[in-house]
Amino acid sequence: MTGTAFPETVRDQLRARGLRWTPQRRLILDVITSARGHVTGSEFVDRCRERDPDTTPSTVYRTLDVLEELGYLAHSHAADGREEYHVLPVAEHAHLHCSACGGSWEVAADEVGGLVGSLRRDHGFVVDVAHLTIAGRCRNCEAARA
Amino acid sequence: MTGTAFPETVRDQLRARGLRWTPQRRLILDVITSARGHVTGSEFVDRCRERDPDTTPSTVYRTLDVLEELGYLAHSHAADGREEYHVLPVAEHAHLHCSACGGSWEVAADEVGGLVGSLRRDHGFVVDVAHLTIAGRCRNCEAARA
DNA sequence: CGTGTTGTTGCAACGACTCGCAACACGGTC
DNA sequence: GACCGTGTTGCGAGTCGTTGCAACAACACG
Ligand SMILES: [Mn+2]
Ligand SMILES: [Mn+2]
Ligand SMILES: [Zn+2]
Ligand SMILES: [Zn+2]
Numbered sequence: 001m002t003g004t005a006f007p008e009t010v011r012d013q014l015r016a017r018g019l020r021w022t023p024q025r026r027l028i029l030d031v032i033t034s035a036r037g038h039v040t041g042s043e044f045v046d047r048c049r050e051r052d053p054d055t056t057p058s059t060v061y062r063t064l065d066v067l068e069e070l071g072y073l074a075h076s077h078a079a080d081g082r083e084e085y086h087v088l089p090v091a092e093h094a095h096l097h098c099s100a101c102g103g104s105w106e107v108a109a110d111e112v113g114g115l116v117g118s119l120r121r122d123h124g125f126v127v128d129v130a131h132l133t134i135a136g137r138c139r140n141c142e143a144a145r146a
Numbered sequence: 147m148t149g150t151a152f153p154e155t156v157r158d159q160l161r162a163r164g165l166r167w168t169p170q171r172r173l174i175l176d177v178i179t180s181a182r183g184h185v186t187g188s189e190f191v192d193r194c195r196e197r198d199p200d201t202t203p204s205t206v207y208r209t210l211d212v213l214e215e216l217g218y219l220a221h222s223h224a225a226d227g228r229e230e231y232h233v234l235p236v237a238e239h240a241h242l243h244c245s246a247c248g249g250s251w252e253v254a255a256d257e258v259g260g261l262v263g264s265l266r267r268d269h270g271f272v273v274d275v276a277h278l279t280i281a282g283r284c285r286n287c288e289a290a291r292a
Numbered sequence: 293c294g295t296g297t298t299g300t301t302g303c304a305a306c307g308a309c310t311c312g313c314a315a316c317a318c319g320g321t322c
Numbered sequence: 323g324a325c326c327g328t329g330t331t332g333c334g335a336g337t338c339g340t341t342g343c344a345a346c347a348a349c350a351c352g
Contacts, residue, residue: 020318020329042308056332061309063330079277081227081339082308096271105269115261115280123251124285125242131225134261135277139270166299166348188338202302207339209300227309228338 006033013070027052028063032073032087038104041075041083074130078104086130094132100141107134152179159216173198174209178219178233184250187221187229220276224250232276240278246287253280 007029011021031047039047041061048055064085067073074086079097092109109129119125137145153175157167177193185193187207194201210231213219220232225243240258242251255275265271283291 015319018329022318022330024331040308045308054332057309058311058333059331077223077227081223081229083227096265096269098271099274099277105271107265107269111264111268112261114264115258118257118260119242119253119280119282122257123242123253124288125244125251125280125282126288127280127282128245131245131281134265134271134273136265136271136273142270142272161349164299168300168348170301186338191338200302203339204303204341205301 010067010070010072014066017070019066024055024059025063025066027055028060028067032067035087038084038086040078041085044085076131076133078133079135092129094129094134096138097133097135098138098141099135100137100144103138105138156213156216156218160212163216165212170201170205171209171212173201174206174213178213181233184230184232186224187231190231222277222279224279225281238275240275240280242284243279243281244284244287245281246283246290249284251284 007026010025010029014021014025027048028044030051031044035047041064042057044064045055045057045060048060064073064075068075068085072088074088074092075083076086076095078084079099084095093106094109094112096105096107097103112127112129112132116127116129119127153172156171156175160167160171173194174190176197177190181193187210188203190210191201191203191206194206210219210221214221214231218234220234220238221229222232222241224230225245230241238255239252240255242253243249258273258275258278262273262275265273
């Protein structure tokens with residue numbers, strides 16, 4: 001026996017909350033299912049348009065918002081402020097962005113655990129780790145600066 | 147005797163690099179001089195327009211870029227990805243943004259020193275602290291969630 | 293002071309979202 | 323299967339920047 005497929009799980013989750021299952025949402029779920037790693041908002045729009053040229057950006061962005069509220073996605077921002085989405089469930093992580101080469105890396109949640117703990121202790125502030133993007137220079141670019 | 151005024155210092159810095167001192171840059175420097183705390187890019191455009199209605203956005207944004215390269219400004223991004231500028235020289239700091247109430251706080255550079263050190267040690271990554279924005283929930287909003 | 297080089301400006305078009313609103317359609321009900 | 327209430331879509335307009343390009347002007351030089 002196999003478990004329920006991902007899109008069907010989401011469908012049931014939506015309906016359980018009084019939300020609707022539509023062809024547009026179905027398409028976006030298919031795109032998510034075949035995605036790996038980070039995908040920007042506009043890349044989602046492009047990928048949806050490949051399968052349905054009538055895709056509207058606002059519908060895509062609104063659906064991504066809904067799916068994020070349901071916990072199926074998390075977004076962060078690249079160094080230029082643009083959105084990047086991550087499909088869940090995966091290990092929670094933050095991001096490193098090199099402003100010199102544009103490269104991007106993931107950082108495990110426990111690597112920023114010290115900071116998360118001290119901000120909570122000293123300021124009562126609860127960090128959203130998945131949204132955290134740290135800009136700077138990667139090892140190679142820093143070395144190349146010599 | 148008084149030191150050289152801020153705009154004149156910048157003027158000399160620009161000329162020393164083969165860059166030019168223009169009325170538009172002079173105006174932006176005046177706006178910066180009378181600014182306190184965080185100012186977004188579009189707020190800069192608005193404030194310039196108050197003094198000169200002919201101000202063009204692209205000129206403002208390009209000048210802010212130049213001044214950041216010279217080290218007179220630093221920008222970070224609010225939780226929605228929009229730009230925020232800081233006038234320097236001030237103590238280097240990172241930012242906390244509450245995604246519930248929209249509030250914003252500064253975090254001293256040494257409060258994130260542990261993370262900066264471990265990322266450098268473990269990944270060779272050099273963090274740009276001034277660009278760092280940490281999103282989450284502030285003490286009040288976290289308490290109110292109960 | 294003209295003159296020429298080259299950095300800058302203004303403009304228009306574009307990219308990445310965001311929002312209000314009216315038409316539409318999902319899906320629970322009879 | 324028709325009906326209906328409410329969530330959703332598509333659209334147009336708007337916001338916040340970014341970029342290519344031609345006209346312009348700062349300023350070094352003779
Ligand atoms: Mn940035
Ligand atoms: Mn965000
Ligand atoms: Zn790099
Ligand atoms: Zn708050």
